Every structure is written in C-alpha cells, then in structure tokens.
Amino acid sequence: MTIQKSFSTRAWLELILLSVIWGASFLSIRIALDEIPVMTAVAHRVFWAALALWAFVAIKRLEIPRNPMIWMSFLVMGVLNNVIPFTLMAWGQLYIETGLTSILNAATALFGVIVAAFIFSDERLTANRAVGVLLGFCGVTIAIGIENLAQFDLRSMAQLAVILGTVSYAFAGAWARKQLSHLPPQIAAAGMLTGSSLIMLPVAFWIDGSPSLALEPRTIAAVSYYAIIATAGAYLLYYRVLAMAGSGNLMLCTLLVAPVAIILGAVILGETLNTRAFAGFAILAIGLVILDGRILTVLRKSP
Secondary structure (H helix, E strand, O other): OOHHHHOOHHHHHHHHHHHHHHHHHHHHHHHHOOOOOHHHHHHHHHHHHHHHHHHHHHHHOOOOOOOHHHHHHHHHHHHHHHHHHHHHHHHHOOOOOHHHHHHHHOOHHHHHHHHHHHHOOOOOOOHHHHHHHHHHHHHHHHHHOHHHHOOOOHHHHHHHHHHHHHHHHHHHHHHHHHHOOOOOHHHHHHHHHHHHHHHHHHHHHHHHOOOOOOOOHHHHHHHHHHHHHHHHHHHHHHHHHHHHHOOOOHHHHHHHHHHHHHHHHHHHOOOOOOHHHHHHHHHHHHHHHHHHOHHHHHHHHOO
16 A cells, blocks of 8 residues: 555545544543443443444345354454453543543554564564554553552552553454454454444343433433444444555554544543643654654655
C-alpha cells in the first residue's frame, strides 16, 4: 500500500469519523453505568451489536460458517476481544475518568506488538518497535502515576483493570489472525459477538439479576449508541478504513480516540485530568508514532 493511498482524503475522513464514534463510546458507557450494572451493560453491548451485524450479514447474503471449530474460535475470540476487555474497562470507568480510560486504552497497540512478536515470525520486535514500546510504557506509567502502581485502592485497581483489558485485546488480535483471517470480516465480527453474548447473557442474569426495562431515556440512548453505533456500526466502518488505509494506519485511530473522549468527558461530565495524564499521553503518542515507523521513514528520505 502506498503512502498516498494511506492518507487519501476519504480515508482520513472515515478514520476521523471512526475515532469520534469510538471516543464517544467511553462517554456513553459511563452514562449507562449510572443506572445499569457492569455485567448487564456489557451484555447489552454484545447482544444488540450481534443482532445488528447478523441483520447486515443476512441483507448481504453472506455465507454463514457451518464448521463447529470455527464457532469455537468465535467463542474464544468473543472472550478475548469482548467479554474480558469490555467488562474490565466498564468496571474501571466506575472509578476513573472517561478520558484517562481512553488514554490507557491506547496501550492496546503496545501489547499487540509484543504478543505478535512472540507468536508470529514475520512480526519480530525491530529496533524501532522496541524503542516505541519502551516509550509507550513510560507514557502509560506516567499517566497512571508511579505511586498508584504501589497502591491497591479502587482507583489504582481500576487503572490496572483497564490495562489488563488492553492485554486481552492484544491476544485477541493474535487469535483473530491465526483462526479467523480466512473469513469475511463481517462474519468474523458477528460470530465473535455471538460468542460473547452466549457468555455475557447468563453471567449478567446470574450476577445482576433480570435486567430492568424501565430505564431513563438517556440510559436507553447511551446503550443504543455504544451497542449499535459504537460496536456494530463501528466494526463495519473499521473494515472500510482497513480496506482503504491498511492495517498500519489504524494505529492512528487509537491516538485520535483519546482526545475525543477527554473533550467529551470534560464538557458533558465535567471531568478534569491532571497534567501528568496529558504528559503520559504525549509520551505514549510519540512511542506509537515511532513504533509505527512511517514518519521516521519519511524524515530519513527528506533531503
């Protein structure tokens, strides 16, 4: 893929749109958590998103896999990419700011590189990637605060929960490449969310009890947004951007999501982040840019 194609106007516009959608998802989840327990909130997200994606599959008349092993792979993918990270991050948002959650979420790219380097021979940890990962971890450490790493209060545990969620995302990426890369992406996403639903629905009933249907209008709007738009719709848009801009440029989305979430959290929820969080994000962003490597390549070629 050429640099010109990677930075086409259409690709940039859709990448920015995807970042805004995902950035706003942190806010909508936090709003829903004011009325809905964590497990129920996650169950809503995966169940309604799965229904929406299967409707899309039906409209497009895509072939549904019949191999039981593929459906087992969907189940594993659902656990790694939805059940674990969605639950940990939603719980974390009860105790830390929306913007800080989005900053820590950017660590997904760091763990993704590390996991891939151990599993795939063609994704070795080069010098650029090693430096980028180290800088990224420095940024995450600063954003969390070194003193918080030694504590076990709810706030520090919430931040670690979000980080563990990003680790799960990293393993999900490796699993998807090994087990699901031969499938149409829409089928893979629908199957994954179905696997997630098979787990989260009984878990939510067991832990939270029967879900209440008498919800505030803003809660219904929040659930509708993060399930239909920020999960089902975002997956479809994600694959459009992937086709136009390539997998490398999707790392930029991770960086663009955080400012959107920070701004929305400040404007709508009145959240404030300390200077340390912003400094940590800046260092993390530099690490991800170095890890990506393309800007350094352009600078080396410049006269």
